[in-house]
Amino acid sequence: MWKDLRREFKRPRERRPFGSSWLPGRLSVLAGIAGLVLVAMRQYPETFTMPEFRPSMRDRF
Amino acid sequence: MVAGYLLALLSLLLDRHKILGFTGLLLAIVASLLGTAEAQGFGEWRQALYFGLDYFVANTLFLGFLFVPLERWFPHRGDQTVLRPEWDEDLFYFLVSAMFIQGLSFLTLIPSNFVNEAITLDALQEWVGSIPFAVQVILIMLATDFIQYWLHRAFHEIPVLWRLHSIHHSAKSMDCMAGARM
Structure with a gap:
C-alpha cells in the first residue's frame, strides 16, 4: 500500500491532466495528516507544542 | 478534517486510482475518532x-505558501514537480529537526550562553540597544552571515565534520525542502 501511495503521489504531470482528480486526492491525504497533527497538538499540548506558541492557545483549553 | 472528507470523496468519485482517496478518508476518520477523546490540557507544572x-x-505552511508558487512561476528546471525524487526523505529530516527543536535550540545556544557567562557584555548590549532598529537588523544579519560562513566552511574543511555534513549536500533535486538535510 505504501508503494502504491508513493507511486500515486509521484504520478508525472502528463498522467494527471485537469479533471483526473489527482490533486483533490493528494490534498485529502495532506488534510488527513494535518487533522491528525492538530488533534495530537490539541490532546497533548504540553508534549507537542512549543512554550513560545502556547500563549495564543492556552485560553482555548 | 471536513476538507479532508470532501476532497477524499471527490477523489474517490472521479479518480480511477482510489488509493489517494481511500488514504485521505482513512486519515480523516482516524483523526475524527481520536479528536473525540477529552483533551489533556495544560498541567499545573510545565x-x-x-x-x-x-x-x-507553521514552518511547513510558511515555506509551502512562500516557495511552492515561486518555484512554480520561476523554475530553474521546469519539469521538476513539487513532490520530486526524495521529497519524502527531505520532509522526514524537516520533521525531525522541528520535533527536536528544544534539544537543537539548547545545543545552538551553548556557545552564546558560555560567552555570556564568561564575559561581561552589558556595555556592548546597551550600545546595541541604543542604535536604530534598522541598523540592528543589518548588524545581526551581517554577524549571522559571518558566523554561518565560517561554521559552514569548517564543516567542509574538517574531515570529521564533513562526514556529518556531507548528507546536507547529497540532494539531487533542489527546492526549498532540500536544505533540511543535515
Whole structure:
C-alpha cells in the first residue's frame, strides 16, 4: 500500500491532466495528516507544542 | 478534517486510482475518532520535554505558501514537480529537526550562553540597544552571515565534520525542502 501511495503521489504531470482528480486526492491525504497533527497538538499540548506558541492557545483549553 | 472528507470523496468519485482517496478518508476518520477523546490540557507544572509539532506545521505552511508558487512561476528546471525524487526523505529530516527543536535550540545556544557567562557584555548590549532598529537588523544579519560562513566552511574543511555534513549536500533535486538535510 505504501508503494502504491508513493507511486500515486509521484504520478508525472502528463498522467494527471485537469479533471483526473489527482490533486483533490493528494490534498485529502495532506488534510488527513494535518487533522491528525492538530488533534495530537490539541490532546497533548504540553508534549507537542512549543512554550513560545502556547500563549495564543492556552485560553482555548 | 471536513476538507479532508470532501476532497477524499471527490477523489474517490472521479479518480480511477482510489488509493489517494481511500488514504485521505482513512486519515480523516482516524483523526475524527481520536479528536473525540477529552483533551489533556495544560498541567499545573510545565512539562520538561516537548516536541515542536506546531513549529513543524507553521514552518511547513510558511515555506509551502512562500516557495511552492515561486518555484512554480520561476523554475530553474521546469519539469521538476513539487513532490520530486526524495521529497519524502527531505520532509522526514524537516520533521525531525522541528520535533527536536528544544534539544537543537539548547545545543545552538551553548556557545552564546558560555560567552555570556564568561564575559561581561552589558556595555556592548546597551550600545546595541541604543542604535536604530534598522541598523540592528543589518548588524545581526551581517554577524549571522559571518558566523554561518565560517561554521559552514569548517564543516567542509574538517574531515570529521564533513562526514556529518556531507548528507546536507547529497540532494539531487533542489527546492526549498532540500536544505533540511543535515
